[in-house]
Amino acid sequence: MAEIIEFFLDYAQQNSCAECIPCRIGTKRMQEIVKKIFDGSISDREVSLLYDFAEDIGASSKCDLGKMAGKAVKFALQYCKDDIDAHIKGSCGHSIPANPGWQAIMMK
Amino acid sequence: MANVTLTIDGQKVTVPEGTTILKAAEKAGVKIPTLCFLEHVGLRHIKHDVGACRVCVVEVEGKKDFVSSCNTPVEEGMVVRTHTPKVIAARKLNLEMMLSDHHLDCPTCPKNGICELQAICAELNVRQIRPQGEKKDFPIDDSSPSIVRNPNKCIVCQRCITACKVLQTVDALELYGNGFDAVVRPKGGLPLIETQCVACGQCALVCPTAAIVEKDDTWKVWEAIADPKKHVVVQTAPATHVTIGEAFGLPVGTDITGKMVAALKRLGFDAVFDTNWSADLTIMEEGYELIHRIKNGGVLPQFTSCSPGWIKFIEEFYPDLIPHVSTCKSPQQMLGPIAKTYYAEKKGINPEDIFVVSVMPCTAKKYEAARPEMNAASKYWNNPNITRDVDVVLTSRELIRMIREAGIDFASLPDEPYDPIMGEGTGAAQIFGATGGVMEAALRTAYEVVTGKTLPKLDFEDVRGMKDIKEASVNMNGVTVKVLVAHSLGAARQLMDKVRAGELKDYHFIEIMACPGGCIGGGGQPIPTTVEERENRIKGIYERDKKLKIRKSHENPEIQAIYREFLKEPLGHKSHQLLHTHYTPRGKK
Numbered sequence: 001m002a003e004i005i006e007f008f009l010d011y012a013q014q015n016s017c018a019e020c021i022p023c024r025i026g027t028k029r030m031q032e033i034v035k036k037i038f039d040g041s042i043s044d045r046e047v048s049l050l051y052d053f054a055e056d057i058g059a060s061s062k063c064d065l066g067k068m069a070g071k072a073v074k075f076a077l078q079y080c081k082d083d084i085d086a087h088i089k090g091s092c093g094h095s096i097p098a099n100p101g102w103q104a105i106m107m108k
Numbered sequence: 109m110a111n112v113t114l115t116i117d118g119q120k121v122t123v124p125e126g127t128t129i130l131k132a133a134e135k136a137g138v139k140i141p142t143l144c145f146l147e148h149v150g151l152r153h154i155k156h157d158v159g160a161c162r163v164c165v166v167e168v169e170g171k172k173d174f175v176s177s178c179n180t181p182v183e184e185g186m187v188v189r190t191h192t193p194k195v196i197a198a199r200k201l202n203l204e205m206m207l208s209d210h211h212l213d214c215p216t217c218p219k220n221g222i223c224e225l226q227a228i229c230a231e232l233n234v235r236q237i238r239p240q241g242e243k244k245d246f247p248i249d250d251s252s253p254s255i256v257r258n259p260n261k262c263i264v265c266q267r268c269i270t271a272c273k274v275l276q277t278v279d280a281l282e283l284y285g286n287g288f289d290a291v292v293r294p295k296g297g298l299p300l301i302e303t304q305c306v307a308c309g310q311c312a313l314v315c316p317t318a319a320i321v322e323k324d325d326t327w328k329v330w331e332a333i334a335d336p337k338k339h340v341v342v343q344t345a346p347a348t349h350v351t352i353g354e355a356f357g358l359p360v361g362t363d364i365t366g367k368m369v370a371a372l373k374r375l376g377f378d379a380v381f382d383t384n385w386s387a388d389l390t391i392m393e394e395g396y397e398l399i400h401r402i403k404n405g406g407v408l409p410q411f412t413s414c415s416p417g418w419i420k421f422i423e424e425f426y427p428d429l430i431p432h433v434s435t436c437k438s439p440q441q442m443l444g445p446i447a448k449t450y451y452a453e454k455k456g457i458n459p460e461d462i463f464v465v466s467v468m469p470c471t472a473k474k475y476e477a478a479r480p481e482m483n484a485a486s487k488y489w490n491n492p493n494i495t496r497d498v499d500v501v502l503t504s505r506e507l508i509r510m511i512r513e514a515g516i517d518f519a520s521l522p523d524e525p526y527d528p529i530m531g532e533g534t535g536a537a538q539i540f541g542a543t544g545g546v547m548e549a550a551l552r553t554a555y556e557v558v559t560g561k562t563l564p565k566l567d568f569e570d571v572r573g574m575k576d577i578k579e580a581s582v583n584m585n586g587v588t589v590k591v592l593v594a595h596s597l598g599a600a601r602q603l604m605d606k607v608r609a610g611e612l613k614d615y616h617f618i619e620i621m622a623c624p625g626g627c628i629g630g631g632g633q634p635i636p637t638t639v640e641e642r643e644n645r646i647k648g649i650y651e652r653d654k655k656l657k658i659r660k661s662h663e664n665p666e667i668q669a670i671y672r673e674f675l676k677e678p679l680g681h682k683s684h685q686l687l688h689t690h691y692t693p694r695g696k697k
Contacts, residue, residue, distance in 0.1 A: 026239075
């Protein structure tokens with residue numbers, strides 16, 4: 001999940017039209033915090049800030065791109081907190097396994 | 109139009125369909141804070157409501173997300189809440205985000221004290237900046253003699269783009285890039301001086317921070333005043349007579365002419381002159397040029413040439429119409445060379461030692477004074493040691509800063525008179541400061557010169573006011589002289605397209621001012637310069653015109669003296685040497 005939100009934030013940053021503040025700067029700030037999840041350097045303060053950001057950006061961005069970026073983080077924090085905590089501790093077990101069938105499909 | 113009833117913070121309010129939540133709230137007596145929103149960008153019909161800052165967000169019952177009140181129309185039965193904890197928290201965090209990417213050197217910032225970002229943070233009680241991270245780091249662009257761009261202070265509200273593209277139709281600025289790296293920059297990423305920017309400064313007037321400001325030349329003036337060898341003269345533009353006081357707490361439009369002269373004398377200038385004097389001179393030259401063109405089948409309609417932003421505009425976008433432009437220099441550039449020739453001779457001062465400063469409502473005047481051809485005095489004396497005709501141009505804002513730096517208590521200064529030789533200005537010159545004024549002044553003189561009769565009524569009401577294109581006609585000895593007035597370059601473009609298409613052949617004279625409202629709304633004027641301010645300043649201009657004893661340029665005794673003693677006649681040999689100029693076709697090749 002941490003990887004997914006990282007991907008989503010990168011996508012939002014690359015495609016943000018830059019017109020509104022939450023999307024232009026907010027997703028950048030979230031990106032910076034999310035990167036810290038991976039090396040475990042994220043602080044409790046930053047986790048709580050990430051919550052605030054997600055809430056605000058999801059609700060106050062101008063268009064759906066920014067709103068979705070905020071909501072993706074919000075839902076990840078809400079529903080996949082274990083996965084993110086595991087990431088922070090450096091013990092991510094990849095709780096959602098990769099689709100075992102995809103290789104077979106691709107190789108056909 | 110149908111009416112819509114909604115509830116805002118528990119209050120029922122009925123407004124016409126299409127009204128925004130922001131306006132409806134205003135009607136209900138609820139103030140929603142805004143930052144990037146601008147109701148009238150120079151003219152009443154130009155609105156900036158992109159909803160970039162997300163400060164005006166509100167909660168609407170039944171909607172999951174916030175909506176920006178500045179650009180969301182009301183709906184029947186809507187229930188709006190403007191300051192729930194969630195909304196307040198969102199506004200604050202949005203501002204914190206903005207601040208996290210802002211160079212916060214506020215005490216030394218040129219906008220310190222008049223910054224809208226500062227003000228909104230105070231208003232909304234922002235007390236911390238939680239998000240931290242990368243900050244943008246762009247080079248400062250000071251390539252233009254008029255305007256300095258500091259992209260690091262830019263909050264990407266895009267007001268400047270609206271002013272440049274919609275109001276002025278110059279379109280020199282663009283929002284470039286995506287996400288965090290996006291920046292408002294001159295088109296193509298060029299230094300500003302290499303673009304089609306006309307230096308009008310309307311962008312600087314609407315910029316909420318210091319991302320776009322005038323170039324500060326005050327230090328050059330302090331140094332010149334302190335130099336005992338230099339004879340430093342200063343001229344004050346018509347529009348400054350009613351605007352400088354705003355910064356010192358006087359009501360908008362107050363006539364502060366006498367106080368301004370007193371302040372300039374206290375600052376240490378050797379002589380204080382009035383650009384109103386050279387505005388009268390302009391009327392003589394430009395009026396006679398018009399009469400000459402009408403009599404001799406010259407290129408008509410003739411265009412005014414007082415507004416340097418307009419001159420750059422026609423050079424950039426309508427170079428084929430340059431023959432229509434009066435060859436007269438602007439009043440600023442007329443006073444400069446006269447100070448270094450006629451005045452120098454009369455006072456027995458070496459023209460090399462004369463240093464001319466002007467106080468202008470305009471950022472483009474800095475550009476105008478720097479134009480290479482503007483060194484007529486040097487050519488006249490054939491002396492390369494004589495510097496430019498006008499050495500330094502200060503905007504109204506810069507003079508205000510100098511008065512503050514010197515600790516002068518402006519509001520309590522006594523009135524003092526201008527110095528003789530170039531200090532007398534008429535009511536006709538005074539109205540140069542407002543849109544339609546040059547035209548009205550020209551008609552006051554042209555009518556009397558052509559008909560030999562006294563004008564029954566001096567006021568030409570048709571060319572006054574904030575309507576963007578105005579029209580009038582005057583019967584002079586059986587010839588109906590038809591004139592047009594436009595202010596803002598968007599309106600100028602409408603007229604130019606018609607001239608190009610040959611639709612305005614039966615018109616004689618067109619006045620164009622680059623800035624909305626004319627010079628009183630110039631890019632160098634005190635901030636804020638809203639439509640209301642422009643209107644009140646215009647009132648001040650006409651009141652001062654009424655107050656003055658002499659209201660027609662050709663009746664100015666000092667103008668009569670310079671023709672008698674020096675220039676001999678309008679459009680004469682010396683006039684051509686010192687007071688007329690030529691233009692350069694520019695634009696994309």
